Amino acid sequence: VSEDSKLSRLLRREPPAEYLEEYARVVAKPQVREEATYASLFVFDLGPERVALPVTSLQEVLQPPLRIHSLPNRRHPALLGLVNLHGKLEICVSLFALLRGVSRAPQEETRMLVWGSNTQRFVSPITGTHGVVRVKVQELQPFAAGPTSVVESTFVLAAQPVGVLSLPEVNEQLTRVLSR
Amino acid sequence: MLQISGQRYAFPAVEVEEIIPLIPCRSLAGVPPYVSGLIDYRGNAVPVVDLGTMICGTPCARYYSTRILLTRIQGNLLGLIGEEVTISQRWNDEQWKPLGVAQRQTPFLGPVVNDDQGFIQRVEAALLLPEPVRAALFERAHS
Secondary structure, three states: OHHHHHHHHOOOOOOHHHHHHHHHHHOOOOOOOOOOOOOEEEEEEOOOEEEEEEHHHEEEOOOOOOOOOOOOOOOOOEEEEEEOOOOOEEEEHHHHHHHHHHOOOOOOOEEEEEEEOOOOOOOOOOEEEEEEEEHHHHEEEEEEOOOOOOEEEEEEEEEEEEEEOOOOHHHHHHHHHOOO | OOOOOOOEEOOEEEEEEEEEOOOOOOOOOOOOOOOOEEEEOOOOOEHHHHHHHHHHHHOOOOOOOEEEEEEOOOOOOEEEEEOOOOOOOOHHHOOOOOOOOOOOOOOOOEEEEEOEEEEEEEEOHOOOOHHHHHHHHHHHHOO
């Protein structure tokens, strides 16, 4: 006996009147279309800071972290060096430095995030990941800590605030760091 | 896919707005017997046709698998009751063959495909209701 015919036998029963009445009430209600728009964000930790980037900018999460080849003349805490990513040299930058001004978070960096666009990608050490969340755009609270803040908004995830990084601002700051 | 008296029929999925259980219909007077009545669908009175009565004179059994397919005819919502509405299947246009038999009583039954279990006939929504019935039903539903 095929699964199909088992299923149709199971459904060849009269449903109780209450079920149909309940369904009739459901069907009579106007369909509410959800108007909210959502942002899909990848949430991760930079030491004590819990932050998020748009999931579209995320390319890969590497575990364990790659070895960083430091640059002898590096002059900025955000510029960590170069990493060998699948045989290509990529720039390794510290997102933590953009937030706190020092290169490394106190916690152990367990993974590396590959992020950016098709034209420019970066590799950044992170200390933990919390997956992708969908947040209603209306629930993102604008965050204005100053004109150079890389955090553009915040939201609360599991009772903990998460700072959403502004990609344009992060890119601009990194461009400045790299052109020094 | 649906069944009427054990025979398999197909209704184009693109024309189905929603599939709901066979909820009670409010009966109507002065309509052909295949019109089961009206249902309240999202606040609109929508006429419902029993394909069982329409095709072979016996109403569809009141089972879980008997469902109402909501479709639109010339922009008007219409419910179609069919049995065994449990699966959907995909065919290419060229797999449908004309029946080659005149069906004056049931012009809405279209071309057929066959598989290892026999024929499946397509229900053409556009031809489903004779014009006077259509006019009466939709005028009633709107008023």
